[in-house]
Amino acid sequence: MRQTRLSKRSVALAVGALLMLCGLFVVGRPWEMAQNDGYRTRLQQLRQASAELEQDALRSRLGLPELHGSDASAFDALEARAQALRELPSFLSDEEQRVMHASLESYLRALEDNRALLERSRDAQARGERREADVAMQALLERSASTQAERAVTTFLQLHERAQRGNERTRIVFFAVSLLLGGYVVVVLVRLSRASAELATLNADLETRVEERGRALVRASEEQRVSEARKAAILEAAPDGIVLVDEAGRLLELNPMAEQVFRVTAGEAVGRDFLSLALPASLPAGQREEVAAALRSTSGHATRLESSCLRADGSTFPAELTLARVPGTGPARFTAFVRDITERKEVERMKNEFISTVSHELRTPLTSIRGSLGLLEGGIVGEIPAEALDMVRIARTNTERLIRLINDILDLEKMEAGKLELKLATLDVHELVEATFSGLKGMADAAGVSLRPVVEAAPKVKGDRDRLIQVLTNLVSNAVKFSPAGAEVAVHARLEGQGQVRFSVVDQGPGISEEQRTKLFARFQQLDGSDTRSKGGTGLGLAISQAIVNQHGGGIEVESVLGQGSTFTFALEAVRSASSGVHPAVTAAALSASRHSVLVVTADAELSSLLRGLLSQEGYRVVRASSLAESAKLLEESSPDAVVLDTQMPDGQALEWVRSLREQPRTHELPVVTLSGRSSVGEGVGAALWVDWISQPLEEARLLSALRHAMRRPGQARVLVVDDDVATRRVICARLERLGAVQVFEAADGESAVELARETRPDLIVLDVGLPGLDGFEVVDILRQGRGRATPLIVFTGRDLSRADQRQLTLGMTRHLSKARSSEEELVASVRELLNELLSRKDGESERRVVS
Template sequence: MFAAQPESILHGMTDKNAGTPMQTPDQPSNEDKRIAALHALNILDTPPEERFDRITRLAQHIMQVPIALVSFVDAGRQWFKSHQGLDARQTGRDISFCGHAILGSDIFCVADTHEDQRFLDNPLVTGNPHIRFYAGAPLDIGGGVRLGTLCAIDRVPRQPSPEQLSALRDLAALTVDMMLMQPAVDLIRQLHDSDARLRAVLDTAADGIITIDADGGMESANLAACRIFGYEMEEIVGQPIHGLIASPGPGPTEGLQFDDKTTEVTGRRRDGSAFPLELSIREMSLQEGRAMWVAVARDISERKRMENVKNEFISTVSHELRTPLTSIHGGLNLALGMAGDGLPPKMRQLLEIASRNCDRLILLANDILDLGKIESGHLAFDFDKIDISELVQQSVKCNEGYANQNGIALRVLNTLGGAHILGDQNRLLQVLSNILSNAVKFSPRQGVVEISVLPIQDRYRIKIHDEGRGIPESFRGEIFKRFSQADKSDTREKGGAGLGLNISKAIIERHHGALDYESTMGAGTTFFFDLAAAPAPQPAIGKALICESHAGDFDALRAALAEIGMESDCAYRGDIALELLRHQPYQAILIDLPQAESQALLENIIDAPLKSRAISILMSDHIEQTYLKSIRKDGLRIHWLPGHAAAPQLTQAILSILQNQTQSRRA
């Protein structure tokens, strides 16, 4: 065992022959937090304990060294809880090896101090205990808070085996578990029982922490809260919390979110100046049943300043890029157009690749500019009354070319008559284009992307379904964030920067709507968003649902019905018709789908709960069957019409049936 050395030797010995100054260890970035945690454990300067000595004896044996220590690095010293082979209980932190070891997450190993410039003239190397080999495993209590090390020391150089280092790691982890077991329980009890200890912990926090009573009055605040808002402690206590917030609402707590969600608000300092503040307020559970809340406040002025600098830079770069990119893109398309088929195939291929890449860069520049406008609140909106079915048709036309290039069919499943919303048409087309382009990207070739519009109470829901591989549920929390890709390989394989959904969500929220999705792995994804319906007058004689597989046939009948004051919706498939019937009352239903689908739809209508049962069903007589003639249920009436009847004939039949219904009800 090495003999004990005087404190002066351990702290100040230097080697006059050393040519390179000794390197003192840096402080960890979380030094204040680390020191607070170390002191809170109350382990410094405590008597030796056998449970720690067992660990160091094992480390001695496994590492085959004469010295093994459990060392805690304090503000100005390293103190040894257990010290096998060394009589000293502490050394200066400035000459400690453990001070270096706590800077990293893994073992800090010096095979030969005489070959390491950092330690050549270290007094623990040039004098007793003459360290030549050192290996220290950090004692990490979690979150990168490393209080000290379990270290092995020898006076000859060493190259430990991987097995020895692995065992040293395990022993260090065991030391941490043992160290935290009982002391952690004691610490929690002490923090609850002692206001002084709680105050010490709270005052080390960088965030402001304020306790609030049931009336919105502040009961206590830590030093950070006083610093953030510019008050002395005695000035805060008893004052209403809303005094720290600019325009929180009329009452003492109104306008503040008491739901543990972190929100950004405008704070107000003692001098009246305003600043951006991140605030969360959570209810505490007290044994006496008294209501109390804890507010955590963070001054985010610097973060906002850096975000503004970043956004201005990105905006400037995007503006500067967009102009030359547009010129390059125009030149490439001009060259492709003018040359016609005269270009060699290889040159045409290169020009087409360059043109497509320009398209992608222009879209990226536009997305980044929109992102900056959204963040700054400067994205302009021009709200007007929009026919939602026409909006869907327009978006399909805008994206058909891209879909055709990828071998994907875009299919609209239904049309709503008289369905209007208040919105910005260009921005909503941008949203639909983002979702449709994503659906096309991730659909297999020869696949189908389906678009439908459904009335749901006082809103309209637009749904876009693809047949892609689906989105993992684990990615749900990330999908609407910027630059998000469920599979990072998609960025190169499919293109795109992951900004479209983030921008789309912001646009829909500005329309007071919500964007979400449903997905099944291997079965595809459905994105949908809801928009409030614009006020509309009721149709004069009700509304009809036309179940027709040919859109062209619907247009003529819709126009004829409009002349008699009747609005009409169209479903091009039976399942969509049923979905509409669940949400919308109709006075008449015309079914002219393929025979099997028409029959299945009729049977489902009879069995399903509908918005209104006082309806008439008109069916083409080419699907009439004997057992269907006798169906009569809850006012449901089936009328058979000649197959392929003209629009005027169908209109007249509907009008006649509705008039008969009215007369029957009066009678």
């Protein structure tokens, strides 16, 4: 009942407030009426004054006395009144105020006209011109200011009436809305009054439900306690250390395994900074920041990383950390799972040692076996019976297959470990495709399949040449393998709009079903996995190819229709502007006097700079003379190993200067390489000691080859083979001796290699890296300090070399070959390339001896 009475009072208050509101709107706003009346009165007074002024002007013209005056002051007073009327009432809108201002402006103009006409009438009357005075007075009466004042009054009344009508409408609408609102309030209050009676009943029901809910919460609390106990047991039995960290990085809780892992008690650890407790001070700043960033992450995803961790006794251990934010409201909390991975790292170390053993102890003898079988197959020991030759060929083929399998397995291991380094360079796509076809031409001819390159616009890509050729070789060989005789395999390469070059290998084989495509890139997977399959292979090629393309930032895609062939595609980043590679600069300190020195005689500064950079990169010490006189002075002070002479000298004839050198005992045998636009040497300048005559523009390779020939001892081309494996040395030496113009020296260790290199001054060194005593790196470092710096080098090793290793294993012109991936034919081809000039000179000399 009390609640009902309260509702009635609320209704009475609401009705009273509504009546008061209605009364205010009925009364209106009287101050606006007063403002309107005052302004209208001033307008009417202006009209009255204007009419009185015009009457006095007329009375003056008729000779009657004036009642109020019509002089200039009367006009000024009217103008002042009009200007004061520019302050309009506030109830007028902007548009209405502009209308009133325009009306007042019209009045002021009329007033000025009346002033001028009155003066004109009086002047004419004074001159006795009555007619002109009457005309002026008549014009004044026709265009009187009182008429404009009357119009202003009428305009204001119209505007006020319009505003009044708008106000009345607004007041009526607002009044109606207020009535509706009041009615709504009354209805709501009545309903609330009715509902208050029901509230008591609901309260009683609610109390009953609260009691029931309380009993349910007691039961849930007991279950929660049991659950918490179960979770605590799980945490205590967890094999990983688990710690709880707050947003500031302080430890809040840790389980028994975490105490065991860090060898610290919970009492000692709680409240301490987790990073200071768990991470050693020697940890790199970047890795420490990575752990700290994971503890600040708000992404909600777990972060897993490996890091060295610190125990309380100062020892460290490798650990796998899994850091995640604990979901929920309130202050941020983070959970860190710490797993000791000492055993895993030990297993990885053992695996790496095994891989290293396989790499050296297995691939090296296999390379020797392959080389020996190749020599037997090539007839080095004489003609072999056909049946025995078939057995040798089978043995060599299967040896190569075994080497490829080992290489594939080791490649996969390196890719998974993230240790496969790419030797990125700008590559010509057409050359990549041609190199791939060159290696597969024999296989395609045997299968009766034609290969067709389709390279559009000659694009260039950035990538590892050997690895990309490996990918293309694998895809094309698979296409050839599964294509019928007479079919075609095409390799398309085109530049796409996204700045990529897309490679497509298209075959006309049987196609691949959707089910088979899912296992294409898995390890040891083949489409025909039965023991009776007709196509060979290990099933690793596509997995390796996919990994290589992934490391280049792409992926291999497959499109195939059964019975219509397959298309394998991948895209690489295109190179927009090709830039030529530049060898690392040689520091001045490295160019010691112990190396070969070359005197460059030229007045052309640009040519001199080019020659200095080229020869310095090859390890020569360069001395420049800009004139023949300066070069003669330098020859008196020192004896260079060779002279590079530009025939276009400003201070004399270069050929005459060379003749003078030949006449002097000290420079009689000094080798000279001439740079000129001419193509033959002049007579009488010692042609026997004239190493070469090189026409311009400069051929860099020919110049370097000529200098190497100039600074070597006479006789056969000398090659030093350095390898600790006797069988490998014998195979390589046998291959090189078959060239006929090569003298081979052998060294089984690093010390012997350095000694032989100093004694024999070889024209080429074939070097293995894994040597007893001094290894290959130390041998190269020692040779760099002397005249051997410019010696051509072939690194022929079973070890996988990183880019840093290759930069360190460099002398003059250098090639890096892998025993596992490069055949003896490739080795011999590299030897021919680096000894090309010496071999051709020897062949030329032999031909001349035969002719003579």
